[in-house]
Amino acid sequence: MKGFKPSAPFLLLLPAGIVLAAVVVVPLLLSLYSSFTPFRLTRPETFYVFIGIRNYLSILSNTDFWWAFGRTVLLLTIALNLEMLLGLGLAMLVEKATRGQRILRTLMMFPMMFSPILVGFQFKFMFNDNIGLVNNALQSLGITRDAIPWLIEGHLAFIAISIAEIWSSTAIFAILILAGLLAMPKEPIEAARVDGCTPWQTFRYVTWPFVMPFAYIAMTIRSLDVARAYDIVKIMTDGGPAGRTELLWTLVARTAYSDGRMGMANAMAYFSILLSIAFTVYFFNKLAAARTQIGAEW
Amino acid sequence: MDENSSARLKRRLLGVVYRIGLFLAMLTICLPGLWIVISSLRPTVEIMAKPPVWIPQEISFDAYVAMFSGIGKGGIPVIEYFRNSLIISVTSTVIAVAIGMAGGYAFARYRFRGKSSVFLGLMLTRTVPGIALSLPLFFLYVRLGIIDTHFGLILAYVALNVPFTIWLIDGFFRQVPKDLAEAAQIDGCTRWQAFWQVEFPLAGPGIASAAIFAFLTCWNEFALASQLTRSVSAKTLPVGLLDYTAEFTIDWRGMCALAVVMIIPALTLTYIVQKHLVGGLTSGAVKG
Numbered sequence: 001m002k003g004f005k006p007s008a009p010f011l012l013l014l015p016a017g018i019v020l021a022a023v024v025v026v027p028l029l030l031s032l033y034s035s036f037t038p039f040r041l042t043r044p045e046t047f048y049v050f051i052g053i054r055n056y057l058s059i060l061s062n063t064d065f066w067w068a069f070g071r072t073v074l075l076l077t078i079a080l081n082l083e084m085l086l087g088l089g090l091a092m093l094v095e096k097a098t099r100g101q102r103i104l105r106t107l108m109m110f111p112m113m114f115s116p117i118l119v120g121f122q123f124k125f126m127f128n129d130n131i132g133l134v135n136n137a138l139q140s141l142g143i144t145r146d147a148i149p150w151l152i153e154g155h156l157a158f159i160a161i162s163i164a165e166i167w168s169s170t171a172i173f174a175i176l177i178l179a180g181l182l183a184m185p186k187e188p189i190e191a192a193r194v195d196g197c198t199p200w201q202t203f204r205y206v207t208w209p210f211v212m213p214f215a216y217i218a219m220t221i222r223s224l225d226v227a228r229a230y231d232i233v234k235i236m237t238d239g240g241p242a243g244r245t246e247l248l249w250t251l252v253a254r255t256a257y258s259d260g261r262m263g264m265a266n267a268m269a270y271f272s273i274l275l276s277i278a279f280t281v282y283f284f285n286k287l288a289a290a291r292t293q294i295g296a297e298w
Numbered sequence: 299m300d301e302n303s304s305a306r307l308k309r310r311l312l313g314v315v316y317r318i319g320l321f322l323a324m325l326t327i328c329l330p331g332l333w334i335v336i337s338s339l340r341p342t343v344e345i346m347a348k349p350p351v352w353i354p355q356e357i358s359f360d361a362y363v364a365m366f367s368g369i370g371k372g373g374i375p376v377i378e379y380f381r382n383s384l385i386i387s388v389t390s391t392v393i394a395v396a397i398g399m400a401g402g403y404a405f406a407r408y409r410f411r412g413k414s415s416v417f418l419g420l421m422l423t424r425t426v427p428g429i430a431l432s433l434p435l436f437f438l439y440v441r442l443g444i445i446d447t448h449f450g451l452i453l454a455y456v457a458l459n460v461p462f463t464i465w466l467i468d469g470f471f472r473q474v475p476k477d478l479a480e481a482a483q484i485d486g487c488t489r490w491q492a493f494w495q496v497e498f499p500l501a502g503p504g505i506a507s508a509a510i511f512a513f514l515t516c517w518n519e520f521a522l523a524s525q526l527t528r529s530v531s532a533k534t535l536p537v538g539l540l541d542y543t544a545e546f547t548i549d550w551r552g553m554c555a556l557a558v559v560m561i562i563p564a565l566t567l568t569y570i571v572q573k574h575l576v577g578g579l580t581s582g583a584v585k586g
Contacts (some may be wrong), residue, residue, distance in 0.1 A: 012404035015397045016420065016460050023457030024423045027434035034434070093320050104320075106569060110327050113564045115518025117536045118557050122330050125337070125550060133333055136350035167330065220421075224462070227427030231520045235540075249429045249521075256433050257525065269430035276425040284418055 028273075031266040039263035041256075046263070055267035064243065065251065065268060071158070072248040072275070076226055079165045083222070084215060086166065087173025094174070095181045105178070112171040116228040120235030123164035127151050127236075154244030157237050161245055164232050173218045180214030181207070216287040223279040227272070248272045331561070338362070338554035345550050361555035376556065378530045379538035386448055386534060387516035390455035394463050395509045401460070402467030403493070407476070417465075424461040428521030436525050446532045454522050459512040466511065470504025471497065507571035514564055535560050 035055055039047045059065050094104045114122070126133040127150035138144050150160045184207065192202045230249035233239065239246040239254065246254075249272060256265030337345055338361050340354040365376045404410075405417060435454060439445040444453075474497050482492040498505075520536040527533045535556070542553040 007408075007410065009404035009408040009410045012400040012408075013416070016401040016464060019397060019453075019457050019460055020420070020423045023435070023454055024426060024431065027431065027438055028426065030438065031430075031434035034437070090323055093316070093323060096316065097320065104324070107324050107327060109568060110331060113514075113561060113568045114331070115520065115536055115560065115564070117518070117520040117539060118560060121539060121553060121557060122334055125554070126330060126333065131346055131350075131550070133329075140350065140352075167326075171327075224421065224424050227429065227521065230427065230429050231536075234520075234524075235543075249427055252433070253429050253521075253525075256436075262433060262437065266433055269427075269433055272427050273425070273430050276427055277422055280422060280425045281418070284421065288414075 031269065034263050035266035035270060037263045039261075039266075041260035041262055051263075055264050058264070059267055059271070064246070065271075067243075068246045068248050068251045069271065069275075071246065072229075072272075075158070075162060075165065075229065075247065076279070078162055079169070079229075080219065080222065082162075082166050083170045083173050084219070086170045087218070088177055088211075088215070090170065090174040091178040091181055094178055105175070108174050108178075109171050111168050112175070114168060116168060116231035117235055119164050119168040120232035123160060123167070123232075124151065124236045127160045151237055152241055154241055157241065157245045161229075161233055161236055164236065165229055168228075168232070169222060172222060173215065176214045176218040176221075177211055180211040184210050213287060213290040216283055216290050219283040220280065220287055223276070223283050226276060226279060248275070334554045334557050334561075338551060338558050340551070342549075342551050361551045362559075365552065365555055365559070374538055374541040374552075374556075375530050376535075376538065376559070379533055379535045380559070382448065382527075382532055383517060383534040386451045386455065386532075387513050389448075390452045390459065390516050391509055391513045393452070393456045394459035394512045395467075395505065397456070397460050398463030398467050398508060398512075399505065401464040402469075402471055403497075405464065405468040406471035420461045420464060424458070428458075428519065429525075432522050432525040435522070439526060445526060446528050448532055450526055451523060451532060451534070454526065455516045455519065458519070458522070459515055462515070463508050463512055466508040467501070467505055470501040470508070473504070474500045510567045510571045514567060517560075517564060 034047065036052060037047055037049055038051055038055075090108060094101065094108060097104055111119070127135075129135055129147045129149045129152060132150070134150065135147050138148065149156065151157050188206050188210075189202060192206045197205070227249050229247060230253070233245060233247055233250050234253075237245045239250040248268070252265050252268045252272060255261050255268060259265075336354060339357050339359070340351075341356065341358060341360070344351045344354065365374075401420075405413065410416075431454075435450075436445070439450050444450040478496050478500070479489075479492040482496045483489060487495060518536060519534075523534045523537050524540070527537060539553065539556055539560070542549045542556070
């Protein structure tokens with residue numbers, strides 16, 4: 001094409017665009033199509049049968065799916081909120097430390113280095129009802145005589161999974177909020193103290209607004225891979241006992257690879273994709289808003 | 299006087315409470331990892347013992363020896379998994395960083411229409427859960443015949459890493475003052491030269507940490523790898539970990555040992571980059 005001169009940013013972003021189109025966008029379109037078919041892995045010819053939105057309709061009336069969906073949202077809500085609170089607490093503890101802050105910071109990042117699969121395995125080991133660290137400790141301390149069936153009883157298993165998830169991701173919040181605390185100018189805090197603010201007021205109206213964008217960065221990063229919980233659940237309970245800890249992602253994997261119902265699984269997968277996108281867009285907007293607010297105030 | 303001493307007492311008490319809180323927090327963070335290391339070094343009998351044995355009575359490296367002595371003895375082909383992990387992670391990291399540098403530079407240095415929506419769009423491709431992405435990829439890879447190959451996983455990991463790499467590298471280029479490159483251009487450099495001679499060396503440490511971050515993502519990834527690989531020729535370490543649970547009994551000690559092998563590279567690399575990583579993620583948080 002003569003006279004067409006693509007701009008520099010376009011050319012620079014082209015490789016990224018090509019790779020993402022090839023590996024993410026096109027496959028997703030393909031899976032969108034196949035979610036409208038009764039496609040089964042064992043019967044390839046079903047790929048070309050079009051059944052409209054029947055998969056989606058049968059999902060709507062599938063109670064297992066909605067339980068998994070609700071459980072996923074519940075897990076994310078509990079985990080993200082607690083991670084945020086604990087991360088904030090941890091960051092403030094470390095920021096207060098006068099000596100050995102470097103070492104504390106390194107220790108604080110420790111869980112970040114564990115891959116989710118390792119976290120899952122490690123907590124499966126610790127919560128094992130027979131030889132696990134948790135039960136051994138509880139029994140040795142005389143708190144309970146019987147072995148608590150951590151991963152065998154539905155509610156306890158959910159709690160155990162939440163603990164594993166929180167343990168592994170609090171570090172991200174802590175480290176980013178700590179970065180915010182350290183970057184914060186000291187004068188406003190002193191000014192607030194001189195003006196007679198209580199420590200709570202100082203925190204609420206001076207420290208928190210400044211640290212908030214950092215918390216939202218952490219939230220955005222976390223929401224980019226909330227599905228990491230799949231690895232943890234897969235290892236710890238694999239959706240069991242009797243589907244009591246089944247999350248959206250484990251359900252998708254089971255439907256697709258164990259049952260071979262690809263069309264149905266793709267329809268379910270779209271729900272999980274929309275959920276992730278909703279989380280990300282929400283926090284991304286919060287982040288943008290918090291940034292402009294800070295920009296105006298400081 | 300009385301008020302003074304009570305205030306002092308209160309302050310000292312708070313100090314003690316603070317120390318205890320900090321200690322407990324750090325204990326919670328470190329204990330699970332330490333427990334894995336200890337368990338990998340003690341005989342299986344001790345792990346299974348009832349009542350529990352808290353302090354290891356004997357230390358042995360049997361689990362590690364068994365693991366690296368091949369399929370027959372240790373049960374699983376760790377060396378092959380390790381090699382696969384290394385090849386796949388390194389290759390896809392190099393490619394993702396090259397692409398990420400181009401993209402990050404575009405975001406940091408140019409103004410163009412729809413910039414923030416392009417950025418958000420890139421991020422959104424990252425939000426697709428690995429397991430959801432694995433369904434169409436599995437189907438496509440089977441058709442193309444690249445299932446269970448290094449190439450297939452490398453391709454998927456490059457796409458997985460590009461968005462986040464762009465975010466990080468964008469942040470690092472922003473920290474390099476624009477004036478420096480402009481000054482170099484006034485002195486007669488082309489933009490290309492200015493980039494390689496001035497901006498790249500300054501953003502270098504940041505880019506290195508973006509690379510390490512990408513490497514760790516590949517090194518740790520499980521959801522995609524577990525579906526796109528199936529044999530020794532392409533399985534990675536995280537998938538290999540499952541080999542220990544395949545039967546009715548779980549070889550806890552062997553699993554612990556493999557966990558330690560997986561965590562050591564991650565630990566070392568994260569320690570090296572921690573400072574830059576935080577800087578890159580938060581750059582622009584304050585100044586927009």
